[in-house]
Amino acid sequence: MNVADRVDDFIPRLESAAGATETALDALLAPAGLEGEISRPARLLEAMRYATLGGGKRLRPFLVIEAARLFGVTGDGPLRTACALEMIHCYSLVHDDLPAMDDDDLRRGRPTAHKAFDEATAILAGDGLLTYAFDVLADPATHADPAVRAALVLALARAAGLGGMVGGQALDLAAETAGRPLTQDEILTLQAMKTGALLRFAVDAGAILGKADAAKARALSRYGSALGAAFQVADDILDAAGDTAALGKRAGKDAERGKATLVGLLGLDAARARRDSLVEEAIAALDETGLGAATGTLKEAARFVAWRNN
Amino acid sequence: MNVADRVDDFIPRLESAAGATETALDALLAPAGLEGEISRPARLLEAMRYATLGGGKRLRPFLVIEAARLFGVTGDGPLRTACALEMIHCYSLVHDDLPAMDDDDLRRGRPTAHKAFDEATAILAGDGLLTYAFDVLADPATHADPAVRAALVLALARAAGLGGMVGGQALDLAAETAGRPLTQDEILTLQAMKTGALLRFAVDAGAILGKADAAKARALSRYGSALGAAFQVADDILDAAGDTAALGKRAGKDAERGKATLVGLLGLDAARARRDSLVEEAIAALDETGLGAATGTLKEAARFVAWRNN
Numbered sequence: 001m002n003v004a005d006r007v008d009d010f011i012p013r014l015e016s017a018a019g020a021t022e023t024a025l026d027a028l029l030a031p032a033g034l035e036g037e038i039s040r041p042a043r044l045l046e047a048m049r050y051a052t053l054g055g056g057k058r059l060r061p062f063l064v065i066e067a068a069r070l071f072g073v074t075g076d077g078p079l080r081t082a083c084a085l086e087m088i089h090c091y092s093l094v095h096d097d098l099p100a101m102d103d104d105d106l107r108r109g110r111p112t113a114h115k116a117f118d119e120a121t122a123i124l125a126g127d128g129l130l131t132y133a134f135d136v137l138a139d140p141a142t143h144a145d146p147a148v149r150a151a152l153v154l155a156l157a158r159a160a161g162l163g164g165m166v167g168g169q170a171l172d173l174a175a176e177t178a179g180r181p182l183t184q185d186e187i188l189t190l191q192a193m194k195t196g197a198l199l200r201f202a203v204d205a206g207a208i209l210g211k212a213d214a215a216k217a218r219a220l221s222r223y224g225s226a227l228g229a230a231f232q233v234a235d236d237i238l239d240a241a242g243d244t245a246a247l248g249k250r251a252g253k254d255a256e257r258g259k260a261t262l263v264g265l266l267g268l269d270a271a272r273a274r275r276d277s278l279v280e281e282a283i284a285a286l287d288e289t290g291l292g293a294a295t296g297t298l299k300e301a302a303r304f305v306a307w308r309n310n
Numbered sequence: 311m312n313v314a315d316r317v318d319d320f321i322p323r324l325e326s327a328a329g330a331t332e333t334a335l336d337a338l339l340a341p342a343g344l345e346g347e348i349s350r351p352a353r354l355l356e357a358m359r360y361a362t363l364g365g366g367k368r369l370r371p372f373l374v375i376e377a378a379r380l381f382g383v384t385g386d387g388p389l390r391t392a393c394a395l396e397m398i399h400c401y402s403l404v405h406d407d408l409p410a411m412d413d414d415d416l417r418r419g420r421p422t423a424h425k426a427f428d429e430a431t432a433i434l435a436g437d438g439l440l441t442y443a444f445d446v447l448a449d450p451a452t453h454a455d456p457a458v459r460a461a462l463v464l465a466l467a468r469a470a471g472l473g474g475m476v477g478g479q480a481l482d483l484a485a486e487t488a489g490r491p492l493t494q495d496e497i498l499t500l501q502a503m504k505t506g507a508l509l510r511f512a513v514d515a516g517a518i519l520g521k522a523d524a525a526k527a528r529a530l531s532r533y534g535s536a537l538g539a540a541f542q543v544a545d546d547i548l549d550a551a552g553d554t555a556a557l558g559k560r561a562g563k564d565a566e567r568g569k570a571t572l573v574g575l576l577g578l579d580a581a582r583a584r585r586d587s588l589v590e591e592a593i594a595a596l597d598e599t600g601l602g603a604a605t606g607t608l609k610e611a612a613r614f615v616a617w618r619n620n
Contacts, residue, residue, distance in 0.1 A: 036465070037473020038503045044472060044480035095437060100429035119410035123433065124480050127405060127440060128472040134444040135467035138460045146457035150448045153463050155346070157445035162354060162438040163347020170354035170434050193348045 010300035017065045017082070018058035024083050025052050028136065047117045047125035048132075052090045055108045059305070060085045060202045063227075066298055067206020067220060070291050080142045081152060081205050084133040088160050089198060091129035094122050096169060130160075143209065151208045159201035168194025175260045182260035188229070190260065195235075196228030203227075203298075219288040223298065226282035230306040233275045236261040238308065240268060279306045320610035327375045327392070328368035334393050335362050338446065357427045357435035358442075362400045365418045369615070370395045370512045373537075376608050377516020377530060380601050390452045391462060391515050394443040398470050399508060401439035404432050406479060440470075453519065461518045469511035478504025485570045492570035498539070500570065505545075506538030513537075513608075526599045533595035533608065540588035540616040546571040547581050548618065589616045 029049045033040045061082030068078035097104040097112040098119065105115050114122035136142065137152045158164060171190045175182050182190065203224035207217040240263040263271045282302035286295040339359045343350050371392030378388035407414040407422040408429065414422050424432035446452065447462045468474060481500040485492050492500070513534035517527040550573040573581045592612035596605040 033473045034468065036468040037471075037477075038507065039477065039499060040473055041477045041480045041484070043484060044477055048472065091437075095433055098430075098433065100433060120408075120483050121480065123405055123408065123410060124476050124483075127401075127436070128476045130437065130440055131467050131471035131476060134463055135471060138463035138467060140460075146455075146460040149460040150450075150456040150463070153444055153448035153460070157441050157448060158344065158346040161347075161441035161445060162358065163343045163350050166434050166438045166441060167347075167349065167351045167354055170351045170431065173430050173434075174351070174353060189349060197348065 007296035007300055010297055010304060013066065013297055014057065014059075014062050014301075014304075017062035018056075020065075020079055021058045021061040021082050021086060022053060024079050025086065028083055028132070029053070034135075043117070043121060044124055044128060047113055047121045048128050050116055051094045051113045051122075051125050051129065052087060055110075056086075058082075058086065059301075060089055060198060063199065063202035063224075063298075063301065064205050066301070067203040068209045070206060070220075070289070070294055070298075071210020071212055073206070073210045076141060077143045077148075077209050078206065080136050080139070081209060084136040084142075084152075084156065085198065085202055085205065087129040087133040087136070088156065088165070091126040091133075092160075092165055092169070094126040094129070098122060101169075101173070133160075148208060148211070152205055155204055155208060156201055159197040159204075164193050164197035165195075168192075168197070172259070181265070184262070184265055187260050187262055187265060191229065191232040191262075192225070195232050196225060199228035199231060200224035216289045216291070219285050219290075222288070223282050223285035223302070226278045226285060227302050227305055230275055230278035230282060230302060233262050233271055233278065234306050234308060236263045237268065237271050237275065239263075240271075275306050279303055317606035317610055320607055320614060323376065323607055324367065324369075324372050324611075324614075327372035328366075330375075330389055331368045331371040331392050331396060332363060334389050335396065338393055338442070339363070344445075353427070353431060354434055354438060357423055357431045358438050360426055361404045361423045361432075361435055361439065362397060365420075368392075368396065369611075370399055370508060373509065373512035373534075373608075373611065374515050376611070377513040378519045380516060380530075380599070380604055380608075381520020381522050383516070383520045386451060387453050387458075387519050388516065390446050390449070391519060394446040394452075394462075394466065395508065395512055395515065397439040397443040397446070398466065398475070401436040401443075402470075402475060402479070404436040404439070408432060411479075411483070443470075458518060458521070462515060465511055465514055465518060469507040469514075474503050474507035475505075478502075478507070482569070491575070494572070494575055497570050497572055497575060501539065501542040501572075502535070505542050506535060509538035509541060510534030526601070529595050529598040529600075532598070533592050533612070536588045536592035536595060537612050537615055540585055540592060540612060543572050543581055543585045543588065544616050544618060546573045547578065547585065549573075550578060550581075585616050589613055 029045060029052060031040055031045060064082040064085060065078045068074065093107060094113045096102050097107060098114055104112050106112060113125055133156065134153055137156060138149050143149050160166065168190055172194055175190065200221060203220045207220050212220065262274065279302050283299050286299055289295060339355060339362060341350055341355060374392040374395060375388045378384065403417060404423045406412050407417055408424055415425050416422060423435055443466065444463055447466060448459050453459050470476065478500055482504055485500065510531060513530045517530050572584065589612050593609050596609055599605060
């Protein structure tokens, strides 16, 4: 491991992004409506706030904000984009937790949305957050150039939809009843869709906001893909190793449910080797952007994502 | 009633819009993915197609296409916008039919999506359609001008979300357990959100695509609001009168469930009077656009929506 370019601003920057995102989400989800809205029903709004506020490391918002900063873009644009992405992430957790899906009662130590409210409200809160994400991106407050706003909407829709996150969740459910183990290729596709696509969008969004040239955008996108894959294999490793604290959710669930993971297929050692090589790949991709020392924080993010507590 | 400006091209145009929309939705929901999509899982895609294809009058697509035509805009732009709106409408039906919501087994004479597939797939198919709607709007194929695409996304998100359709559904569910009847104002707000907002978006989208001047856009928007309100009171009347055939779904459900309707509050005669005055209001708004005889088809649409079979 190359430690020469390690930076010590990662944790402060992660925490600063989390704080800014929390404040911005709180303001976006205020009772006062926007132009064209008829009213914001109180209980639905409360459920959307419950699902969104007060939790998580805000890794995806951090990645948007840091990727945009590589191109000199700071302020409301990256922050609003971060909020939109976090709304998509949070809605997906609400829907995934539903009885008809993963049927989870707890999330980050709190009752899941359908437990704290009710199932119908949880479904609608998810739908509301999903819809609001695109509202936030398309609003002129996110960027003065409508081409940037439209590109953000298109990229997020594609990452989050049928051919991305939603499709990945469908594949995950199908795997549980397939009656045969998934192949490595199938697991990689599933994970790239279910968790990788949104993480990659986070850094792609930075390039879109910064109007990065195509070569830089492609390199950053490769970083996002490697980071997403590293994140998922690290998640599998933490689950298998039983590290509930580092995971932020109950460990051992994957094996219990017979979920397809790389650890199950390759074993723990090979999974760790793959994780480490994905970190190297992510760091190499950042070097290819030609943005030099500015990429140090994102390099540290790749290490952090991969090596949480193990 | 003023019959002087009645036109006879309404039904052919409605059918033509329905045919074009069906063909375009079928192509959008093809197995081959778009750039940036990783794969389209077969069963999820099948559920999205099931929920979208082969049914309905396609009133909302028709309104988009006809409103755009008022400003000389035809072709792929209005058709893709129509598809996006129909995806939102269809996703809302899939989620509304779920056991945790209205718990319906039949829709247009066929099993509802969660009956034909399963609950998890129905939730994800809804999420997929909701997400895809914004993909379609933000894609350059919808309009060369990104400002138009971003404006379409913003208007649809606002009509469909927390302060529009999703919020209206939340109010509807809350009304069932409120323990007191809704006031007339509450019913009107609920209906404006739950069904009115999308119908108004349909004509607003035409104005956006046609870059209509503000006065024309406002008049058209007033038409959309009146049409939406007329649609809903007509729905209430058909339900109360037990006209299952004209309604396209089982009549009498509202009273059974104790749902708040204008008929329940005002009685049948007053509801009919309100409906007829909304038709007049819709027609007057079209006259205010100053677009003259070109608005004849949309005037006929208002009459059709209000006076289905009674």
